[in-house]
Amino acid sequence: MSAPSAPPSEAERAAGASVRIGALVPLTRPAWVEAGRHLLAGLELAVREANDAGGIAGRPIELVVRDTAADPRKAEAAVDELARLGVAALAGEYHSVVARAAAARADALGLPFLCSSAVLDALTAQPTQWVARLAPAQSHGWRIYADFLLGAGHSRIAVAAEPSVYWTSGARILRDHLAPRGGTVIELDMRALTPTAVCDALVDHRATALLLLVGHPEPAVSIVRSVRHDRRLAEIMIGAPAGQPEFARWATLLGNDSAAVPFLRYLPERLGPLGARVEKALRERLGEAPSFVAFEGYDTVLVLADVLRSHGGDRARTAESWPHVAVEGTRGRIRFSRPPDTGVWQWVWPPVQVVDRDPAEPDRLRILHTG
Template sequence: MNAPLSLVGAERADGASVRLGVLVPLTRPGWVEAGRHLLAGIELAVREVNNSGGIDDRPLELVVRDTAADPGRAAAAVDELVDSGVTAVVGEYHSVVAQSVAARAHTLGVPYLCSSAVLDALTDESTEWVARLAPAQSHGWRIYADFLRRVGRERIAVATQPSVYWAFGTRILREHLAPDGTVIELDTSALTTNALCDAIVEHGATALLLLVGHPEPAVPIVRAVRGDRRLTEILLGAPAGQPEFGEWAAILGEEGAGIPFLRYLPECLGPLGDRVGKKLRERLGEAPSFVAFEGWDTVTVLAAVLRSYGTDPATIAESWPLVEVEGTRGPIRFSRTSGITTWQWAWPPVQVVDRAPAEPDRLRILHIG
């Protein structure tokens, strides 16, 4: 899906606009619900920017492209967007796709503000062109490992699929739980759900983490584990956040509750976050995920850069460490962080939450990083 140009919340003042390229997963195999929430946050923020005068009386205009979780498709979209004259590129949820976007942005010399992808190394080398709002995977997953240790679950089975993202997550867990913890990898591409349950029992695991895609194979694995009497005491977990979105609860109901996952929100939203959250709820027709807030923060940060430092791409890239903006989840500023090749907000708030048993629509905070 290639969405048309979208001018949100303002009429053109002089025939000119500031174009932003937006990359989001809007079709399968991309995580469509995440893409919808991310785009809702981006569009809401653009409307607010345009209603407050735009960028030097020029409205922001979105050029939306669907990545469908395809790195090659995303890289080609960056080329197209640059050729069409966008000032900067924003968005993306999937880490392996964001890697492709970041690499292409670095090569072409176009600013890219990554909204939601967490893989530590978005580029092979240090770059001035890319900044990121989401926390690095190593930061969030170490907090998740702390939670597992706190609740006494240190013999961990991980149901995995081949992916640099899942492999890096497994490595973080293994390193952070050592020397007392154990991480056992179970390849879902080689095991049926019944064989997976047998392996969990054989290894004496006290937790099973779903390092797999949603809905397949995550949903069948949850149902198999919930239906196995040998595994009634097992902790199911999903650090990548599969249970965050309403689709999870709609498919799994109570079976999908009690599965801790990471989300990037403070314990309590401040006045700005509360205001934006209410507008996002109206726009989405449901409670906004942290991804929707990431979308709003993305445009708000970039608009602050454009208003203060102009629309020249090189100047935008030079300005990442100079900007400080009040976001929905706290003050946002970028810095260089050890092991991260891009400019990074260090750090957004991190929580471990789950859906309350017997009340799957309610989220419970279990641990704060």
């Protein structure tokens, strides 16, 4: 590992300069822009509240935002730039493949990175002290989703999948968890199939559930429309473990077809006082119900502010503090440990739900399963 880049100088600290946190956020296409907007809203709200409470020993937190646009190379360049700008730590990112690139660069530079939302288990190629994560590892959440499928009576499960490390990992987790329990996973390659051909394949394979391991809005929206309007598939369940239906645009694009598509969400069944207050503030800021991604953004700054109050802008001491974090977040008490096969400091575990949009009221979410 190369030598850590220098944090803000003693002179800057003495002069009362702001404490900078670099924020990696997907804000333009082809990124999942809705997720980026919610993530940024949570980050910004927590920064504002931290500064209202006195900042870091009287110094304001400054959020330095860079758009990753779901591009690993842009993320790596942003990490390099933010390191040169003297940020004390990095926060954010939603897309797993992008977060993995950012984490590798942060590790090489000796720059603490608290990843908000990406779930890919192997966030770094080798264990690192510099990276911590709030979102659950993919294997944890997707096994809970697999248990939900079995409990709902589904053992022949088709996955409409695009090529990516994230989707391939998800399909493998499902297969490994379901196979010993009598479940079968049938992979449908979306490079070769149209939405109509997906319907034919579901009939041929006698699948009872179809999982969308594809991008949003396309081809996810077109697949849902085709399946919903095929009379042969009236009884099939459509699921989206990656959370495509979480955001309002899903319901806007699909209308009544948006309902009854179970997905993973990382919120408790009931928010505590802090979570309820933050939920109200986020709703006002966003103009809509906040997703779990907005809470992840808020909790990220909450943790970093707590660490920075103890250690200032010293990057090495920040990284050393991950195992000592004990912060009450919006979704429970946050502590980090090192579960196998992740390589990073991990909150074990955030609350996990399987939810869907209520067919009688698509704007309302129903909790179907918790883990």
